[in-house]
Amino acid sequence: MPLFWRIFLLNALVLIAATALLLGPVTVSTPVLLTEAAVLTVGLAAMLVANALLLRVGLAPLQRLTRAMTTIDLLRPGQRPAVGGQGEVAELITTFNTMVDRLEEERATSSARVLSAQEAERRRVAQELHDEVGQTLTAVLLELERVAGQAPPGLREEVRQVQETTRAGLDEVRRIARRLRPGVLDELGLASALKSLATDFGGPGLSVRHRLDADLPPLGREAELVLYRVAQEGLTNVARHARARHAEIALRRAGPGVELCVRDDGHGTGDAAEGAGIRGMRERALLVGAGLVLGPGPGGGTEVRLIVPGPAPLPDPDRNGRS
Template identity: 80%
Template sequence: MSLFWRIFLLNAVVVIAATALLLGPVTVSTPVLLTEAAVLTAGLAAMLVANALLLRIGLAPLQRLTQAMTTTDLLRPGRRPTAGGHGEIAELITTFNTMLDRLEHERATSSARALSAQEAERRRIARELHDEIGQTLTAALLELKRVADHAPAGLREELHQVQETTRGSLDEIRRIARRLRPGVLDELGLASALKSLTTEFTSPGLTVTHHLDADLPQLGRDTELVLYRVAQEGLTNTARHAHARTADLALTRAPTGVELRVHDDGHGIGDSPEGAGIRGMRERALLIGADLTVGPAPGGGTEVRLAAPVHAPASDPDRNP
């Protein structure tokens, strides 16, 4: 039965019942008596209440569907309204759930392509920074050293300062290249890459420690890359926004895979909306079917948790044997 006929018949039942009462025990005289007016008022109130209750019951699934439409987030998949009600209402909810399935699949596919292209571009830029600019600066350093060795004493000190500036620029370029595409991840694996990451973010104002289980399961290349990028983004947010003194990075074995945790003792995220960094972490988590939570940590600060399932490791042509 269509929604129109359901509402029409519900209202018709109420009107017919009221008419039957007026034709039967309830009568109206002219002029209207006070008792009759009271009976009519009570009858009208009863009709309105009955109509409201029946419509509330009949349209309750639509309210749940409306709430689901306003709260659905494709970065947090899996939440579906129950296909309750009858007829067109149940069909509408089922269609909405099917649409969500399709949208989540299309978003995951497009995100995978975009992130894959992003990683490829990062790899290309990192290689060019290391091979082209890095080698050019290295050659410039050698030439500066040769010139400084034969320069007068007054000019030699200035050339040494230029050398130090050039050396600092070379170190910065290498650091940027490592962040764009960490060679240690490809060459030595995830554990070594995470240890190197904690060392990189440790500074005079921030101490970063790590705790890595020794019996971690074998992970696929995509899973390792997502874990590394989420850890990198979590520590980047800590260093830039948290005003923290200490941070801890932990990678432990979980019942269904592994769990990554990045915790700091900063001021927390409060009511701040999620930025591009957190949304990027959620998109990466979707690629491997992982569950990401970002929120306040016990005892203060912010905690990032990523529970990643174990997939069969894929071969990587760029990884050295």
């Protein structure tokens, strides 16, 4: 029965009962007698309690729906209010869940397009850095080498210093190009790319080690790219914000899938809100149906876990009635 009719019929029942009592054994005198006042008070209290109970039971699913609407996050799929109540209430919750399903699907599709365009732009910029800027700096280095061989002794040392500065700039351009386009991922695979990533971020102030299982299941190119980008963003956050001295990348088998873990010994995230980098990691995780968990590590600091499921098993022909 719809909520409107339940409330209306209960109110009507209470009012009819009160009217019948007033027309029958219960009368109101002037002045009002104590027993009459007591009966009227009890009747009013009963009506209020019945209304309160009905509204509490009938509107409880709407309160759960309100909480879900204020806390829903499309980057954390699976959060749905339980369908409860009857009539319009259950229909409203079901409609809300259907709407969230559609929004999550549309967001995943649009995020995939955006990230695909982003990767294409990164490849283009990396190619231009390598072909244009890199080749130009290489030519400058060769010219400086020639000039240094012909320069007088007093000027030769200054030319050598310019050479070293140019060489450092060339190394930085190559490093940026590698981060924009992980060529080692395409050429040598995920394990080598993660090792190279740990080497790039390691330095005098931050020690980065890696622990990679040897028996990892085969993964698609998109899943490998998501794992690489999440590890890259995690180490970037460690280097920029964590004030950590040690960090670790771990990649292990998790059933048919894999689990990536990036942890550090820094000061943790505290109460800081999630930034664009973390939300970008969540969007990438959704592309491959992965789960991302970010929180404090077992020994302090911050830990990022990405669990990528394995490929869906192929259907069994025998179960489909085929021999």
